[in-house]
Amino acid sequence: xxxxxxxxxxxxxxxxxxxxxxxxxxxxxxxxxxxxxxxxxxxxxxxxxxxxxxxxxxxxxxxxxxxxxxxxxxxxxxxxxxxxxxxxxxxxxxxxxxxxxxxxxxxxxxxxxxxxxxxxxxxxxxxxxxxxxxxxxxxxxxxxxxxxxxxxxxxxxxxxxxxxxxxxxxxxxxxxxxxxxxxxxxxxx
Numbered sequence: 001x002x003x004x005x006x007x008x009x010x011x012x013x014x015x016x017x018x019x020x021x022x023x024x025x026x027x028x029x030x031x032x033x034x035x036x037x038x039x040x041x042x043x044x045x046x047x048x049x050x051x052x053x054x055x056x057x058x059x060x061x062x063x064x065x066x067x068x069x070x071x072x073x074x075x076x077x078x079x080x081x082x083x084x085x086x087x088x089x090x091x092x093x094x095x096x097x098x099x100x101x102x103x104x105x106x107x108x109x110x111x112x113x114x115x116x117x118x119x120x121x122x123x124x125x126x127x128x129x130x131x132x133x134x135x136x137x138x139x140x141x142x143x144x145x146x147x148x149x150x151x152x153x154x155x156x157x158x159x160x161x162x163x164x165x166x167x168x169x170x171x172x173x174x175x176x177x178x179x180x181x182x183x184x185x186x187x188x189x
Contacts, residue, residue, distance in 0.1 A: 006070055013061050021058055024070070025172055028054070032074055039082060044136075049085065051169050053078040059165035131181045139174035146171055 006027065012020035032053060036046035056077050057064075064073055132140050138160075145151045145159055156167045 007066065010061065010064060010066070010070060013058065014064075021168075022172060024058075025054055025169065028071065028074055029173075031071065032078060035075060036078055036082070045085070047136075049078055049081050051173060052081050052166060055163065055165035055169040056081065058169065059163070128182075131178060134181060135174060135177055138170060139177060142167060142171045143174050143178065 006024070009020040009023045009027075013024060029050065033046055033050045036049045036053075037043060040046050040049070053074060057074055064070065132143055135143070141160065142156060145156045146153075151159065153164050153167050156162075156171075157164050160167065162170070
């Protein structure tokens, strides 16, 4: 029965149905993340690659061939992204060595809460902001840009330098993690 649900979700996703994308995300996240964690031995890298893999799959869903399992297609996408990541990492490592020799340093962005966040007096909002800040910086940033600054997906793409599909999947993941944090502790009134 689940195979039928997956195929139906893929068909609906091809018609840009956001619920179908969410279903596919929920269905395959744990499997894909576990696979990548086993390969990379790095939870942050595994999460980043899983997000990128799902974003790429959702972006290219029209090219999916139903003769193959969707799970297998996702794994092949993630393998390609792993290869790209490690190639880029090796190249950056070589460039970083050269840059350090030339005394060139990169600036680190400060992602601490803004003064406006600190001035908010509503207890529930303070608690929500605290929970958002507990998330990884990437998740906190997309939530802040989407819901507090009310930016469109395209504007978030410009701010984060990420493709729109990655922004959508990252936002979906951030909302899911935030909901888990809220449900764990609840709000204090």
